[in-house]
Amino acid sequence: MKTLVWVEHDNASVKDATLAVVTAASQLGEVHLIVAGSGCKAVADEAAKIAGVGKVHLADDASLGHALAENVAPLIVSLMADHDAVLFPATSNGKNIAPRVAALLDVMQISDILSVEGPDIFTRPIYAGNAIATVQTSDKKLVITVRGTAFAKAATSGGSGTVEAVSGASDTGISKFVGAEIAESTRPELTAAKVIVSGGRALQNSENFHSIIEPLADKLGAAVGASRAAVDAGYVPNDYQVGQTGKIVAPEVYIAIGISGAIQHLAGMKDSKTIIAINKDEDAPIFQVADIGLVGDLFKIVPELTEKL
Amino acid sequence: MKVLVPVKRVLDYNVKPRVKADGTGVDLANVKMSMNPFDEIAVEEAIRLKEKGAATEVVVVTIGVAKAETDVLLTARAMGADRAILIATDDEVEPLGVAKLLKAVCDEEQPGLVILGKQAIDDDSNQTGQMLAALLGWPQGTFASKLEVSGDRVVVTREVDGGLETVDLKAPAIVTTDLRLNEPRYATLPNIMKAKSKPVAKKTIADYGVDVSPRLKTLKTVEPAKRSAGIKVPDVDTLVAKLKEMGVAK
Numbered sequence: 001m002k003t004l005v006w007v008e009h010d011n012a013s014v015k016d017a018t019l020a021v022v023t024a025a026s027q028l029g030e031v032h033l034i035v036a037g038s039g040c041k042a043v044a045d046e047a048a049k050i051a052g053v054g055k056v057h058l059a060d061d062a063s064l065g066h067a068l069a070e071n072v073a074p075l076i077v078s079l080m081a082d083h084d085a086v087l088f089p090a091t092s093n094g095k096n097i098a099p100r101v102a103a104l105l106d107v108m109q110i111s112d113i114l115s116v117e118g119p120d121i122f123t124r125p126i127y128a129g130n131a132i133a134t135v136q137t138s139d140k141k142l143v144i145t146v147r148g149t150a151f152a153k154a155a156t157s158g159g160s161g162t163v164e165a166v167s168g169a170s171d172t173g174i175s176k177f178v179g180a181e182i183a184e185s186t187r188p189e190l191t192a193a194k195v196i197v198s199g200g201r202a203l204q205n206s207e208n209f210h211s212i213i214e215p216l217a218d219k220l221g222a223a224v225g226a227s228r229a230a231v232d233a234g235y236v237p238n239d240y241q242v243g244q245t246g247k248i249v250a251p252e253v254y255i256a257i258g259i260s261g262a263i264q265h266l267a268g269m270k271d272s273k274t275i276i277a278i279n280k281d282e283d284a285p286i287f288q289v290a291d292i293g294l295v296g297d298l299f300k301i302v303p304e305l306t307e308k309l
Numbered sequence: 310m311k312v313l314v315p316v317k318r319v320l321d322y323n324v325k326p327r328v329k330a331d332g333t334g335v336d337l338a339n340v341k342m343s344m345n346p347f348d349e350i351a352v353e354e355a356i357r358l359k360e361k362g363a364a365t366e367v368v369v370v371t372i373g374v375a376k377a378e379t380d381v382l383l384t385a386r387a388m389g390a391d392r393a394i395l396i397a398t399d400d401e402v403e404p405l406g407v408a409k410l411l412k413a414v415c416d417e418e419q420p421g422l423v424i425l426g427k428q429a430i431d432d433d434s435n436q437t438g439q440m441l442a443a444l445l446g447w448p449q450g451t452f453a454s455k456l457e458v459s460g461d462r463v464v465v466t467r468e469v470d471g472g473l474e475t476v477d478l479k480a481p482a483i484v485t486t487d488l489r490l491n492e493p494r495y496a497t498l499p500n501i502m503k504a505k506s507k508p509v510a511k512k513t514i515a516d517y518g519v520d521v522s523p524r525l526k527t528l529k530t531v532e533p534a535k536r537s538a539g540i541k542v543p544d545v546d547t548l549v550a551k552l553k554e555m556g557v558a559k
Contacts, residue, residue: 095435099438102443131531131532175449176478228488288538
C-alpha cells in the first residue's frame with residue numbers, strides 16, 4: 001500500500017505530531033509525505049530525513065501558508081490518484097482538513113486511530129474513550145487521523161527521501177486567514193512534553209495557578225496543563241486544557257494537582273506512563289488511576305515540593 | 310439569512326456509557342438520550358444571531374429515530390428554533406451519509422449559514438461539518454469560539470492548538486462549534502408547551518434519493534484497559550525521593 005502523510009508544520013520546521021503519523025503509515029506500507037505551505041522548502045528538506053520516508057511532495061504556494069482546508073484539500077485529493085491512504089495527525093489542523101479530503105474522495109474517514117490491526121482494520125476510541133471500537137472499512141482509499149500518543153515517534157534522522165515539487169495549488173477565494181493569537185511560551189508544548197504539571201479547580205484563581213503550578217513546572221522543565229474546570233473558570237487559556245475535548249497527552253510523568261479526575265480529564269491523560277496526584281480528598285477518582293498519590297493541602301505541599309526538588 | 314442547525318440525539322452526557330458484554334457496542338436500552346451538547350451550542354448561537362437581527366429564520370434538522378421529534382427537536386424549538394425537519398431512520402447513519410443528506414437539505418432550504426456541533430459525543434468522529442462543506446464547496450470555520458456575521462461575511466475565531474485563529478469566510482458557509490462559543494439557554498416548560506405548535510416536516514432518507522449505506526463495520530467494542538491504583542506516599546520527602554528515583558528530578 002502506498003500512503004501519504006500530511007506534514008504538520010509552521011512553514012519553518014516539522015511539528016512533532018507528524019512523527020507518530022509516519023509510524024502509523026509505515027504499518028500500512030510505503031510512506032510518502034506532503035508538505036503544503038508557503039516558503040516551506042526547509043520543512044520538506046527536514047521531513048525527507050525522517051526515518052522510513054520515501055518521496056516528499058512539496059507544494060509551496062502563498063495560498064497554502066495558513067493550512068486553510070479549502071485550499072489544502074483539493075491539492076491532497078489530486079495526489080490521491082497515486083496513493084491508497086492519506087493520514088493526518090489528530091491535531092486541530094488535521095481534524096479540520098482530513099474530513100474535507102474524505103468527502104471529496106467519497107470516503108468515510110476513520111478518526112483518531114489507536115492501532116493498525118490490518119490493511120483495513122483499525123481501533124479507535126468512542127464515547128470519550130469509555131469504549132474502544134475495532135472498525136473495518138470497505139472504502140478503496142483510506143482517510144485516517146492518528147492519535148499521536150498511541151504510536152511511537154519515527155526517528156527524525158536516517159531517512160533519505162527525495163523532494164519533488166507539486167504544482168496545482170490555488171486559492172479558492174472563499175476563505176481568508178485573518179490572524180492568530182498563539183501563546184508564546186518558553187515551556188515545552190503539551191503534546192510533546194516528557195513531564196506535565198496540571199492544575200485544577202482547587203487552585204481557586206488565576207494568581208494561585210501561576211504562583212503554585214508554574215514554579216514546579218519550571219523546576220522540572222515541564223509543560224503546564226489544566227483541567228476543563230480550571231479553564232472554564234478562567235484560570236488559564238483554553239489551549240492548556242487536557243482532556244477528551246482538549247489535548248490528549250501521554251508524557252513520561254503527569255502530575256495532577258487539585259484535579260479530582262473527571263472522566264473527561266482522565267480520557268486525555270490516562271495513557272501517561274506515570275501519574276502522580278496531589279489532592280486533599282483521598283476519595284478523589286484521580287487516585288484510582290494514579291501510580292503515586294499524596295493526600296493533603298496543595299497550597300502547602302506544592303511549594304514544599306518545588307523547594308525540595 | 311436563514312440558518313440551518315443539524316442536531317443529533319445521543320446518550321446523555323451525564324450517563325456513563327456501558328459496553329455490552331457481547332462486545333457489540335454501547336448499551337443504549339433504557340438510558341436517557343439528549344441533544345448532543347455541541348449541537349445545543351449550535352442551536353443557541355443560531356438563535357442569538359436571530360435575536361441580533363443577523364438571521365431571519367432558524368431551522369433544525371435531525372437524522373434519527375422518530376422519537377427525536379418529541380425530545381431533541383422539541384428542545385431545539387423550545388429554545389427558539391422556528392421549525393424542524395425530521396429525517397426518520399432506525400439505522401445508524403455515518404458522518405459521510407449524514408453530510409450527503411444535509412447537502413440535499415441545503416439544496417432545498419438554501420441556508421446562508423449552517424452551524425453544527427464540532428463532534429458528537431457518541432462516535433467522537435468530528436467530521437460531518439467539514440464533509441458537508443466539501444460536498445457543497447462552501448468555506449468552513451471549525452471549532453468556533455466566536456462568530457460574527459455581517460452581510461455575506463462570516464468571521465470565525467477558532468480554537469486551535471496553541472491558541473486562537475481567526476478566519477473570514479464568504480457566505481454561504483459552515484461553522485462548527487467548540488465548547489466556549491456560548492452557554493446554551495434552558496428550554497423552559499412554557500416554551501416547551503408553545504414549541505409543540507411549531508412545525509416539524511417528516512421525511513425519510515428515500516425522499517432525498519441519497520445512498521447512505523455504511524462504509525465502516527464495527528467488528529467489536531470493548532472497554533479500555535484499566536489502570537490500577539498505585540501507592541500513596543505519606544509526605545513530600547518521599548515524593549521527592551520517588552521523583553529522583555524516576556530520574557525526573559536531580
